[in-house]
Amino acid sequence: MSDFIVNEAIEDYAFLNTTREPELLQELIDETNKNMGWPQKLSGRLVGRTLKMLVQLAQPKNCLEIGMFTGYSALSIAEGMPDDGKLICCETNPRAIEFAQTFYDRSPHGHKIDVIFGRALDTIDDLTAKGELAPLDFSFIDADKRNYMNYYERVLELTRPGGMIVLDNVLWSGKVLQPESEIDDVLVEMNRRIADDPNVENTFLTVRDGMNVVRKLR
Template identity: 70%
Template structure:
C-alpha cells in the first residue's frame, strides 16, 4: 500500500491549510521523531487538530484515551477540554510515558491529564463514571472489544473516536486476521443502532461515533 491514501499533494495541502498546533506540540513531534521507535504512531496535525476541535465542541468532563504514546493526541484533546475536565490515558510503554509526562509538565493543559500504566481493558474496569469523550488508538486486535467496553461506559451524546480505521487501505482487501478485525469493527459500528457515526478519510481514517 502507498504511504498516502490520497494524492500526496492533496494531503500536503490539507496539512498546510489546517491551523498549526501549539509550539510545544511541534517540539513534541521533533522529540518523538528523534528519540522514539515507530514515531509514525504519533497522531500528527490533521488528527490532532480534529481531536482538539471535537473536544472543544463536546467540552468533556470525563475523557479517556486508549493508547497515549508520547502524548501528542492527549495534549490535543486536553487543549479543548474545560479546565476542570480530566483525561485518563492508558499506555503500556514506559519510555513513551516518561516522554509524555515531561511535556505534560510544561503544558498549561497538562494538569487535566492522568496516566494509567497497564492494559486498557483492566483500567476500564476501574472507571466508575460515565465517559463524555474517548479516543481509541492502541492494539488493533482489541479494537472491537475496546469499542464495546467503552460504549457501555459512555453517556448519551458522548463521542468515541477510533483511529487507523482505514489500516493503510488494507480494509479494502483484507488478507490477515488483524485486517479482518478492523473490517468487522467498522461494519459493527456502521450497523449499530445505539450510535450514529461518520467515517472520515483523515490520514489513516477516523471513525467518529456518537452514542444515541
C-alpha cells in the same frame, strides 16, 4: 499499498492549510522523531486538530484515551477540554509515559491528564469497579488493533448517551478493502458493526489513516 490513503500532494495541502498546533506540540513531534522508535505512531496535525476541535465543541469533562504514545493526541484533546476536565490515558510503554510526562509538565493543559500504566482493559475494569470512570463523555482509541473491537464495545458501555468515541487508523493503510490478516478482519468487522448499529451514529473520515467518529444515541 501506499501509506497515503489520500493523494500525497492533497494530504500535504490539507496539512499546510490546517491551523498549526502550539509550539510545544511541534517540539514534541521533533523530539519524538529524534528519540523514539516508531515515530509514525504519532497522531500528527490533521488528527490532532480534528480531536481538539471536536472536544472544544463538545466540552467533555470525563475523557479516556487508549494508546497514548508520546502524548501528542492527549495534549490535543486536553487543549480543547474545560479547565476542570479529566483525561485518563492508558499506555503500556514506560518510556513513552516518561517522555510524554515531560511535555505534560510544561503544558497549561497537562494538569487535566492522568496517565495509568498497564493493559487498557484491566485499567478500565479497575477504574469502573472503583466508580472512577463512567460515564464517559469522550474517548479516543488508538492502540493495538487486535483489541479494537474489545476496546470499542467496553468503552461504548461506559459512554453516556450523547457521548462520543473516536477511533483512529480505521482505514489501516487501505487494507480494509482487501483484508488478508486477523487485524484487517477485526477492523472490517468493527467498521461494519458501527455503521449498522441503530444505537449510534457515525461519520467515517478519510483523515490521514481514517478516523471513525461515533456518537452514542442511547
